[in-house]
Amino acid sequence: MRNLQLALIGVPIGLLGVFLKDASEIRTSGFFNGYTPIVWVIVILQACGGLAIAFVMRYADNILKGFSMGLSVxxxxxxxxxxxxxxxxxxxxxxxxxxxxxATVLYGLPSKHNPISTVCPDANKVIVCN
Structure with a gap:
């Protein structure tokens, strides 16, 4: 939902800048004039990268995203x-x-710390977390 909210603000502002600067060129040649196959590959890779980051953030955490970005570099x-x-x-x-x-290998190793005990807010039980 947050991405949609950001897009609703960012897309009109971006289009305003594009049309203020290159309106005549867009009218004569079209919006995608000059896009070569390599440009389309880059656009598709960036879109897939954004979806992959969203997938990682959905099923993992921010630390794992940082490690995956480092490994991708x-x-x-x-x-x-x-x-x-x-x-x-x-x-x-x-x-x-x-x-x-x-750092990635060390992060993936099992922890050698003692388990942390927490109190469950509903049943006043002590749960041992790994």
């Missing part, structure tokens, strides 16, 4: 190394990648 960097000739990774990339992967 590492994966994108790895793929870029093979796709683009002028890509030159440096030491900061390697150190950052090691930190992100290490």
């Amino acid at each position: 590492i994966l994108s960097t790895f793929i870029s190394y093979f796709l683009f000739d002028d890509f030159a990774p440096n030491i900061f990339l390697f150190v950052g990648s090691i930190l992100v992967i290490s």
